[in-house]
Amino acid sequence: MIDRVLVQGNEAVGWGALNAGCDGFFGYPITPQNEITEFFAREMPQRGKVFVQSQSETGAIMMLFGGAAAGFRVMTSTSGPGWGLMQEGMSHMAAAELPCVIVLVQRGGPGQGSVRHAQMDYMCVTRTGGAGGYKNIVLAPASVQEIHDSMQLAFCLADKYCNPVVVLSDGVLGLIAETVEMKAIDFGPVPERVWTVKGRDRQKSGIRQFIHTYPSGAPPPGGYPDYVPWLEHMGQKYDKMAESEVRYETYQSEDADLLLVAYGYVSRVCKEAINMARAEGRRVGLIRPIALWPFPYKVLRDKVDRGCSFLVVEDSLGQMVEDVRVAVQGKAEVHFLGLLARHLPTQGGMILPNRVLDEIRRLL
Amino acid sequence: MNTKPAKRVKVAATKRTMVMPMPGCPGCQYPTVGRIIAELLEELNLDGKTIEVVGIGCNSGVAMLNIDAIQGSHGGAPDTATAIKRLSPDSFVYTVQGDGDCIAIGAGSFIGALTRGEMITIIMCNNANYGTTGGQMAPTTLMGQITTTSPEGRGAATGGYPVHVAELAATFKGVAYSARGALTSSADYQRTKKYIKAAFKKQIDRIGLGFVEVISACPANWHMSPVESLKWIREKMVPEFPLGEFKNVDHID
Numbered sequence: 001m002i003d004r005v006l007v008q009g010n011e012a013v014g015w016g017a018l019n020a021g022c023d024g025f026f027g028y029p030i031t032p033q034n035e036i037t038e039f040f041a042r043e044m045p046q047r048g049k050v051f052v053q054s055q056s057e058t059g060a061i062m063m064l065f066g067g068a069a070a071g072f073r074v075m076t077s078t079s080g081p082g083w084g085l086m087q088e089g090m091s092h093m094a095a096a097e098l099p100c101v102i103v104l105v106q107r108g109g110p111g112q113g114s115v116r117h118a119q120m121d122y123m124c125v126t127r128t129g130g131a132g133g134y135k136n137i138v139l140a141p142a143s144v145q146e147i148h149d150s151m152q153l154a155f156c157l158a159d160k161y162c163n164p165v166v167v168l169s170d171g172v173l174g175l176i177a178e179t180v181e182m183k184a185i186d187f188g189p190v191p192e193r194v195w196t197v198k199g200r201d202r203q204k205s206g207i208r209q210f211i212h213t214y215p216s217g218a219p220p221p222g223g224y225p226d227y228v229p230w231l232e233h234m235g236q237k238y239d240k241m242a243e244s245e246v247r248y249e250t251y252q253s254e255d256a257d258l259l260l261v262a263y264g265y266v267s268r269v270c271k272e273a274i275n276m277a278r279a280e281g282r283r284v285g286l287i288r289p290i291a292l293w294p295f296p297y298k299v300l301r302d303k304v305d306r307g308c309s310f311l312v313v314e315d316s317l318g319q320m321v322e323d324v325r326v327a328v329q330g331k332a333e334v335h336f337l338g339l340l341a342r343h344l345p346t347q348g349g350m351i352l353p354n355r356v357l358d359e360i361r362r363l364l
Numbered sequence: 365m366n367t368k369p370a371k372r373v374k375v376a377a378t379k380r381t382m383v384m385p386m387p388g389c390p391g392c393q394y395p396t397v398g399r400i401i402a403e404l405l406e407e408l409n410l411d412g413k414t415i416e417v418v419g420i421g422c423n424s425g426v427a428m429l430n431i432d433a434i435q436g437s438h439g440g441a442p443d444t445a446t447a448i449k450r451l452s453p454d455s456f457v458y459t460v461q462g463d464g465d466c467i468a469i470g471a472g473s474f475i476g477a478l479t480r481g482e483m484i485t486i487i488m489c490n491n492a493n494y495g496t497t498g499g500q501m502a503p504t505t506l507m508g509q510i511t512t513t514s515p516e517g518r519g520a521a522t523g524g525y526p527v528h529v530a531e532l533a534a535t536f537k538g539v540a541y542s543a544r545g546a547l548t549s550s551a552d553y554q555r556t557k558k559y560i561k562a563a564f565k566k567q568i569d570r571i572g573l574g575f576v577e578v579i580s581a582c583p584a585n586w587h588m589s590p591v592e593s594l595k596w597i598r599e600k601m602v603p604e605f606p607l608g609e610f611k612n613v614d615h616i617d
Contacts, residue, residue: 023451024447050447050450050451052446052447052450052480055472055476055479056476058440058443058472058473059440059443059472062436062437062441062443063444063446063447064447065440065443065444066434066444066445066446066448066451067447067450067451070447070448070451070452070455074451088437089436197415197432197434197448198432199413199414199431199432199455200430201411201413202412202413208431208432209432209433210434211435212427212433213435213436
């Protein structure tokens with residue numbers, strides 16, 4: 001029998017992390033992700049695992065630095081303003097090549113913005129907000145089941161690349177409840193972490209380990225002969241991530257003349273709109289990036305060659321639309337339907353299927 | 365001619381932990397702090413299970429000890445140490461930080477660890493300025509002290525007043541030990557070593573957080589000779605930053 005239970009999106013983050021063998025959660029309260037922090041405060045001690053409520057998001061990310069360096073699967077979660085505070089630490093973790101998972105439940109910005117849903121952190125998440133041009137994989141689930149599964153994939157990818165991985169949720173996905181199959185996904189064995197700090201005499205090699213973010217200024221181990229050889233290594237890793245980790249879903253896209261591009265909760269609004277438009281005989285489909293970085297540029301470009309035009313639907317003033325423009329390279333029309341199309345001018349306003357349908361009708 | 369043989373001084377063993385030089389300008393006392401730590405790690409047989417977290421600044425030279433070590437962000441060492449100790453409680457975990465790292469940019473991290481009473485040790489080197497970046501004003505800079513960002517001398521109107529970290533740490537319930545030492549003489553060295561040992565013991569015996577502030581000379585940025593620097597510490601710094609233990613408890617309810 002398949003074990004399906006009704007779970008809220010934010011709690012699915014927790015169940016997914018536990019299924020991935022998460023050892024420690026470090027975080028600071030912020031709306032709309034509080035159920036995540038509360039989940040770990042409740043569940044981790046019962047399992048002999050670690051929960052620490054940090055004094056800030058700056059603190060939480062540096063706790064991840066320590067936990068990851070010591071060889072544990074660690075994570076945090078936050079929303080926009082907290083994400084901003086974590087950027088220095090994320091840059092340091094990327095530089096030290098430490099695996100961790102960061103969940104960002106998007107709310108409206110900028111500043112305090114709103115405490116409700118939005119999709120306004122796309123740019124700072126996919127371009128990375130900290131100093132120095134590192135990269136991180138960004139997974140954007142669109143259902144509670146997918147949040148649960150994405151957490152497990154995120155831990156797997158973090159270990160695979162020794163790099164931070166972001167799971168991008170939002171205030172809608174975090175707060176809705178859906179039935180979820182609570183299954184641990186088998187990604188194979190966790191790669192051996194020979195690089196961790198654990199005490200010199202506990203190292204197999206018997207040689208001390210020094211983890212830092214200054215490879216050209218510190219001696220081996222963990223050092224590179226100079227700055228450029230280190231960056232060459234990092235660049236090769238990022239290229240491999242960009243090549244290997246593209247993930248996307250297509251819906252009714254085969255014969256489509258107009259392709260909607262959307263992620264997260266808005267992609268589900270778009271599917272509703274597509275169903276309505278198809279009933280009217282309009283050939284419209286969807287490309288949903290599941291990984292926002294690396295972005296499926298080539299998938300979109302192939303559609304350009306088939307003569308498609310594009311409608312980006314995004315609960316922001318326009319962020320992912322820039323990636324779509326990069327993908328099509330001026331060879332197809334790119335339309336945009338954004339936050340101003342919400343059904344109400346409030347924090348709780350949403351882009352609804354009927355509004356997307358109107359836009360499809362206008363364009364087809 | 366004096367034929368009396370030189371008095372034999374017993375030097376503590378550091379063979380396992382000091383295998384490469386710790387960097388420092390002439391007369392810098394941060395490597396001396398590193399040496400005290402090395403002696404204690406070997407005396408207490410902790411070096412094999414130690415994870416050291418250094419800050420960013422001149423203090424990071426202490427990471428050249430032959431033990432597992434981490435350097436993370438500027439000011440975040442207590443956070444990093446917190447996670448390691450919580451996840452790996454049988455490791456011995458301490459931080460070495462400068463005054464700017466600990467109580468300026470890292471004040472939130474430091475106070476957070478003190479508030480939670482983390483089972484770690486924090487060693488803060490106080491040299492009354494920012495050494496690595498060329499001698500700017502620090503929270504511990506003395507009133508009237510000239511630095512590159514207090515060219516007329518630190519004044520209260522714009523620079524505020526020196527912060528007393530050992531006294532501050534002692535006010536936290538989760539802190540089991542807090543002391544301030546100096547390194548201007550052999551006796552100072554032994555006392556400071558005793559303080560750090562006591563702070564380490566609070567972690568070993570799982571009593572609470574141990575904190576030691578060590579007043580350290582920075583001749584290069586103070587524009588003094590090493591000998592003048594020690595005199596300046598005795599005459600100027602110690603009156604502002606009194607030496608001694610501020611808290612030493614064997615039990616926290």
